[in-house]
């Protein structure tokens with residue numbers, strides 16, 4: 336089914352979707368998918384009728400949203416993140432929703448240019464809004480390596496963050512600088528949370544992140560009125576709470592010791608495990624095997640390429656050479672080796688639990704500070720209240736232990 340992409344005209348999101356040709360049935364189906372993403376690992380939602388009810392509830396909440404104020408900046412980056420989001424295949428409900436949610440300012444997709452574009456940014460920055468950032472911020476030499484309209488990206492980010500009620504860093508570049516920040520980091524690139532310290536930043540990691548995860552993160556904020564529960568890297572736990580290795584379809588081959596030794600061998604043709612040719616799935620937290628890309632057309636490991644760990648901090652420096660296997664731990668078999676390496680590299684379990692709890696407490700404090708300006712105020716909907724309690728240190732700690 337292909338829909339018409341139209342700008343926000345009037346009324347609620349549901350009314351705008353209807354005018355784009357999206358039926359209530361299709362919107363509920365889309366929302367049931369989002370509800371399932373929020374509830375990854377919740378067995379009750381595996382039942383079709385429960386998923387449909389959750390989808391209907393989410394469709395009611397999301398559909399009732401009035402015109403959003405969203406600033407979507409693209410700083411030092413390659414546009415791959417937005418391409419991932421908008422070029423998933425035919426014009427999907429997701430694409431229509433995301434277009435409608437990101438209408439105020441986005442350099443890549445907005446029709447306006449020059450002074451009209453700058454005015455759109457200034458006007459939206461003057462109101463409460465949700466800020467989405469793609470790309471890193473180069474700080475070296477006064478930030479001259481990326482400027483827009485004569486301003487450095489640091490200046491643009493600080494101005495846009497001032498009235499932001501919620502900030503999402505989308506893509507590895509915005510989260511930690513990614514390839515630009517790899518040694519020797521010639522532009523002094525950093526991620527958003529290195530600059531913005533007084534508000535929580537939700538890190539939607541990946542190079543690029545999965546379109547559904549970007550949409551789901553935004554939808555979560557819009558329907559819950561607060562940030563989703565985050566891990567110690569600031570990533571939404573609903574999407575980044577599990578390792579690729581744990582839901583990889585090649586895992587039975589890993590457990591059976593069946594490894595691809597080179598990309599053209601018999602094991603490669605049989606779809607065996609890619610650990611020996613450099614797969615970083617054992618140390619990478621991401622839902623890639625579940626959601627995949629381009630309407631579930633495929634994903635790297637499915638296509639025979641090892642995971643390079645792009646959702647993990649500093650993966651260019653930590654995980655290269657990409658085609659060499661994870662370091663061996665003397666004295667352990669290969670299963671234990673990969674498991675140990677996974678835990679050791681991510682630092683989220685075992686000894687990491689205490690640190691995680693500390694970080695969570697800090698984030699919870701920052702969350703409390705941020706909720707003084709409810710993100711729903713960005714929609715002129717100050718009556719809307721968060722639908723459930725803010726995450727507590729205990730619940731997040733429990734979540735870490737569960738992993």
Ligand code: SF4
Pocket residue numbers: 412413414415416469470505506507508509513514541542543544
């Ligand atoms: S995270 Fe990857 S896809 Fe996104 S802007 Fe950076 S380099 Fe491009």
Ligand code: SF4
Pocket residue numbers: 579580581583584585586587589607608609610614615616617636642
């Ligand atoms: S090492 Fe990589 S290919 Fe092998 S099972 Fe783990 S995630 Fe899958």
